[in-house]
Every structure is written in C-alpha cells, then in structure tokens.
Amino acid sequence: MAALINRHGLVAADPWQRIADAAELAVAPGRHLLLPLPLWTAHRQALAGRDRALGVWLRPDDEPAVLRTAIATLALIAVDFPCFTDGRGYSLGKLIRERYGYAGDLRAIGDILRDQVYFLSKCGFSSFALRADQSPDEALAALHDYRWSPRPGGSR
C-alpha cells in the first residue's frame, strides 16, 4: 500500500477509502470515504449524517468550481495525478486553495513521486499519497529541496 505523508508532515496510515465507482461504493465498508466527483454529487445527501466523513477526489479535467458552495464541509479534497507529467492538478490545487478558499486537507494522489512534492506543496497540497515504490522518508525530506519559496510581485 502506498505511503501517506499527512498534513502534519508525518508518515501515517491512510484512514480514507478511495472509491473508484458506484460498484465500489455499494460495498464500501470504510468510515471515511473519498468519492469521485460524480458520486459525491449524486450521493452526498444520502451519505451525509451517518457516522462517516466524506471527501472528494478530482480527476485532472474536473471543474473544481462545483465544490465551491460545499467546500467548507469537506474533510478532504484529493486531486488525482494519473501520471506525474500531467500538470493540470497543480492548477486545480491553486484554485481550490486560493480562489475557493479551502482550508482543509488537500491531497495529491496517484503518480506522486518525491521529486514533485516540493512543487505540489507550493500549490497548496498538504498531504501526499505516494506511489507505491516511493520512500516516504525521502519524500518528507524532499519537501525541503529548496529553502526558497515563490514570492509575489517579482521582487525577491
């Protein structure tokens, strides 16, 4: 199982069960369900109120604006990187944090490698579900690959 670096910067077990589709949802035993956007949209009312937390995961071509009204209720938003060279998720991260003001846990999932976690963190991602072959300790260290942070306004 893939290692998780949680939002506190610790290597931890992942309490969330990532649901891929409706069939998986039907048999989901987990208490913390991470739903793809269409399932979250369709079932969040029905699933709410039970003794479980809901999160939503986005594909790179999903439109995060649809989360806007309910964003404060989400315990977790994840963005999937099907391949680490697909950089759309970086822009989704920026939107979710900066435009829609999400303050909860924003997680990068999928093809997450240690060499990208620094850039992901600068786009607002707070936790990282690493690809199975990645060393969580190395990835933790890589969050500090650069001592520098992007500064606004072109002034260093």
Place this chain on the structure above:
Amino acid sequence: MYLYNDVDQQLVHDRVACFRGQMERFLGGRLSEDDFRPLRLQNGLYVQRHSPMLRVAIPYGLLSSRQLRMLAHIARTYDRGYGHFTTRCNVQFNWVRLNQAPDILAELASVQMHAIQTSGNCIRNITCDALAGVAADEIFDPRPYCEIARQWSTLAPEFMFLPRKFKIAFAGGAEDRAAIRFYDIGLWARRTADGTPGFEVFVGGGMGRTPMLGHSVKTFLPGTELLNYLTAILHVYNRHGRRDNKYKARLKILVKDLTLAGFAAEVEAEWRHLRGGLDTIPAETVAALQALFANPAYATSGRDGVADAPPPANREFSRWQTRNVTRHRHPDYAIVTLSLKKTGSPPGDATAQQMETAADLAERFSAGELRVTHEQNLLLPHVARKYLFELWAIAVSQGLATPNSGLLTDLVCCPGGDFCALANARSIPVATAIQQRFDDLATLFDLGPLELKLSGCVNSCGHHHLGHIGILGVDKNDAEWYQVTLGGREGNDSRIGRVIGPAFAARDIPAVIEKIVGVYLARRHPGEIFIDTFVRIGIEPFKSGVYGAGHGRID
C-alpha cells in the same frame, strides 16, 4: 546587469544539490529512465547521438565577461573545447558526461548561471531584443520585465508540467528584433499617451511542424499587470491545452481551437481574479531593476585624454564596419557584432579561445558586457567608436570578425543530424557548402541583406520558417532531403516562409541557392533587398528559376 541576490544564489545552489541527488539515484538504479527524463530535461540535459548535451540558460541573452570565461572553462574542462550558441540565445555543450553534469551546474552557479528549464514541458529561457538598452528606436528597455518574468517563471510551481514547452520573448523597440510573433507569448513594449509603460501581448505563435504567427490578444497591458496576465494565460493553457498528442499540444493549437476571441475571453476571465493581486509588480521593483540594467557611464569624445584619430584606411576594416557595426543610441558609441559565422566552422560555434577573446574584448571595450543574439552571434553593446579599429584587429586574429552580419553567409543553423537525436538530416555540412559557395565578399556584399536559416528537422531550432530563404532537412526513405522555403521574415511584418516545391538532395542545395539569388539579381530594382523583391514579384519566378519554366504546369 542584474546581479543575483541571496535568494537567487541559494536557489541555484539548492537546485544543484537537488539535481546531484537525482543523478545519483538515476546512476544507482533507484530512479527509472521514465521518472528521470523530465527531471534531466528541466536541467537542460539531453541524451544525444554521441553523448549527453547540456543546454545552459543565458537569460535574455545577457552575459558578463566573467560568465563567458566560465563557459570557456566548461568547454575546455568538460567538453571538447567549444560550445554552440543557439537561436534561443542559450549555449549548448555537446560532449558532456552524464555524471559530470552536476559538477558543471555547480561551476555555473558560482557565476550566477544555471540550466534550469532550458528544456522540458515548462516555461523556457526568456529571450529579448539583443539591442535592449542601446537601440536608437527603443520605447523602453524591456530587461527589467524580462528579469521579473525570469524570477516568476523559474521553478514556477504551477507550471512545471505543462502540455508542452512554452516560450516567451520581449521586444523593446519600434522594430521587433526578437521574433516575438514566433513564440507562445510575445510581449512588445508600448506606452500610453501619459507615458505608462506596458506591453502589447501576442499569443499562439510558434514554429515546428505547424508554424503560426502569434496574434495580438491585448493591445495594451500595463506593465504592473505583467505577471498576473502571464499567469492567467499559463493557467488557461495548463488546464485546457491538449495532452493527448504532443504535436497538437502547443499553445498555438489551443488558441486555434478556442479561436482567438474564445481564448482571449478565457484569459480575461482568469485575469479578472488575479488583477491587482499579489503578483502585481510594484513600481519600486521596476525602478530597482532599471538601476541594475542602467548603461555604463558613456564618456564623451576624447575619453582617456586620447585624441580621436581617424581609423586607418583599410578595406577589410571598412567592410567590417559596414556590416558588423550598428548604430548606438549614443553618437560616440557603437554596437559591435562578433561573428560566429566564419566559413568552415559550424554556425554559432565558439571555441574556448574565442570565448575568452570575446570576454576580454567585452572587458576592454564594452563595460564587461555581451549579448547573445538569436542569429547566433555575440554582440558588444557599448563600444566607443574610437576603439573600433583596435577591437577589430584583435577580433580578426581570433576569427571573430567575418564581415558578414546580415548577409547570406551569416546563416543560422541548428546542430542537426551530426549531434541531435531529433534531427532528420544534417545541417552543418549543408551550411558549410553554402558558405563556401558564397565566400567571395564582393558577391556577398552585392547580394546585400539576406537571411538564410536552416533546420535539421521540423522542430525548427534553426528558425527556417522565418528565413528569407529557409531550408528544412527531411527524411525520405532513410535519405536526407532538404525542403526550401522562401519569403519568411521576422520583424514588424513577420511572415512564415512558403515551400517552393519538391525537396532536394544535399549536394544540390548550393546550386539551388545560386538559382534563387540569380532570380533576385535579375529582377531586383536598384537598392531593393532580396525580401522586398520577393514580396514584389512573388514566389512563381523563383519556382521557375529553380525547377525550370515548365515545372508544375498542366499541359
């Protein structure tokens, strides 16, 4: 010149450490080729035909003597004693060893240089008018904005994995000398009636297999909004640019698919959120950078107490002065082109010795400053006219004074199939054959300004689309062929060259060029340069001249 502050310096040091670790993991088998490739490309490291190639960034083409000496040192220590200056004003070392790349980057960092984002699907090194700060027609010096954009784009976290490479160029003069309409984003200096500096923004230009000219998407963007607007464009591109087909992944295709108006609307909507935000550029930032880019104090005539002597009558010198000395904003000064286009040496190549000589010349005569031009020459921007003869004599001795600037043999050429793994055909031998055919200076001067550009494949590193005469190497059944285009041009009336007909074998190219210039010589009006004759008479006379009168006619 811009000088790194502590943050810049720390960033390049951290980058070296980071890349060294990646290289160690790769060489130790802990980082796969697929995972490593984008990382090494973002450090300008290609795997080429014979050896890895390292492309070093020269931000907006500006170099100090100290930096150029370091490039000479790297050429000697890690390469085979030379480097290649490119059409994007970078320098390439063709014979580096993979495991030494981190050491080279560490040496570069010691003179405030790096290879960050000289390749890969990210924002590439930013280019600029080579005459910035000294051109007589300048609206304003764009370099402070180039530097701001460089800082913003360097390791820009949101834009490290774009659909495809992304190129930005700035022009500061009334004349565009940076080919800005051939880039993803072109920024052209503008001022409002009340003097507010800003840019006209062009988007969706590019070369490659689908050459397109950039379109004006905004006639005036205030300079303060530069980063907000660039972010808006990049954000729209990053989210919506095609990723399913690398040949349709450049910004130009997105602009075409959305239409210019559709793309502009998306960008405006994005910009509305960003406008006036954190990335708004404070006036003090621009002012501080302007001070760093200020020209040296120019002496008036009689500098150093030495009386001005007229240069000795010397035909070679006066030829060189005609071609390689450009008017400076200051009447007592000149801009000197050090030619890297001596017949027989690959265009844009400089030996370590030549780099050192150029660095010395810059130090003695040009306030320690040089520029790399997108025509693959070096330029000294601040030369007192009275030292021209002395400078010339030294430049001649090192093969840096070929008096061909802007002429046919000043041709632009990529490394081609001799080095590049992407190339379909060799380009250097073809370039050399053309230079040899037109080596006679009287002929060359009679032909007048004529830009010939040659690429070894459709990636267009040799900028063939914008050559008055363009040559493109193509592969047909495992043989090298060369397609000829005519009528391309950069500048205020940018055009993409048109193919004249079927491709030629390498050995026929010099004769084909001779036929093309033959048509020009026969048809030109007095004082009319090649490209103007082409515009006036069209492509047909050239086709007939090359293929024969009956070519393509239906009987």
